[in-house]
Amino acid sequence: MTDALDRLAEVGGDLFRRVGDVLAVTGxxxxxxxxxxxxxxxxLPADVLDYGLRxxxxxxxxxxxxxxxxxxxxxxxxxQLGTDxxxxxxxxxGADAFGIVWEALAAHIGDGTEPATIxxxxxxxxxxLEAVAGWAAGFRxxxxxxxARVATSAEAVTLVTANPANAGSGANVGSGGSGANVGxxxxxxxxxxxxxxRITGRxxxxxxxxxxxxxxxxxxxxxSLAGLEYHPPRVPLGPATIASVTRVNL
Numbered sequence: 001m002t003d004a005l006d007r008l009a010e011v012g013g014d015l016f017r018r019v020g021d022v023l024a025v026t027g028x029x030x031x032x033x034x035x036x037x038x039x040x041x042x043x044l045p046a047d048v049l050d051y052g053l054r055x056x057x058x059x060x061x062x063x064x065x066x067x068x069x070x071x072x073x074x075x076x077x078x079x080q081l082g083t084d085x086x087x088x089x090x091x092x093x094g095a096d097a098f099g100i101v102w103e104a105l106a107a108h109i110g111d112g113t114e115p116a117t118i119x120x121x122x123x124x125x126x127x128x129l130e131a132v133a134g135w136a137a138g139f140r141x142x143x144x145x146x147x148a149r150v151a152t153s154a155e156a157v158t159l160v161t162a163n164p165a166n167a168g169s170g171a172n173v174g175s176g177g178s179g180a181n182v183g184x185x186x187x188x189x190x191x192x193x194x195x196x197x198r199i200t201g202r203x204x205x206x207x208x209x210x211x212x213x214x215x216x217x218x219x220x221x222x223x224s225l226a227g228l229e230y231h232p233p234r235v236p237l238g239p240a241t242i243a244s245v246t247r248v249n250l
Contacts (some may be wrong), residue, residue, distance in 0.1 A: 060133035067126035075112035155195035162192035
């Protein structure tokens with residue numbers, strides 16, 4: 001489904017390319033407050049946009065729905081198989097041993113109400129996937145808002161003026177003066193560098209916030225998604241006796 005980010009992708013892509021062209025020549029000032037965001041995100045606005053566009057919210061939600069169905073089917077297994085077990089005319093020591101094992105397996109599969117069961121883990125995984133889909137949708141929305149703000153800003157006008165479309169054909173850093181030359185001689189000065197830096201900060205901030213939210217989400221679900229180990233029950237063994245003879249009606 002097309003959302004605001006899809007509709008603003010072309011505008012954002014063009015602006016962020018210009019930001020990258022300018023910063024590739026001028027760099028970011030060493031004392032700029034944008035540096036912590038660059039280190040946290042490990043990318044520039046164009047990288048953030050590319051990542052946001054690759055987030056498949058519909059695919060995540062579809063996966064969550066499919067897992068919910070799998071969890072429900074798992075939860076129905078113990079009762080279905082239990083009915084078959086009790087219907088069987090099987091008596092004796094073998095039947096008792098099997099009953100012990102079966103009860104342990106049925107408890108391990110679970111009906112989905114207990115988290116420390118297979119059905120519970122599958123249901124939790126579905127819930128986590130749904131939460132990730134919500135996170136992805138929220139990030140795409142925040143990124144679209146950031147693009148809408150910076151695309152209509154004075155900084156965007158400065159970049160369009162200082163860094164024309166053909167400026168990316170080759171970078172040439174001047175040896176002095178108030179700016180650097182890019183491509184066909186377009187001058188990039190301190191004003192353009194400052195504009196590119198400010199746009200970078202405004203785009204990377206929601207990306208950094210999204211990364212923090214993703215870390216919190218992962219920590220919140222960690223216990224519910226932890227590995228689940230099956231512990232076989234102890235089945236009493238002993239010499240065969242008259243009482244332990246197994247009878248099966250065929």
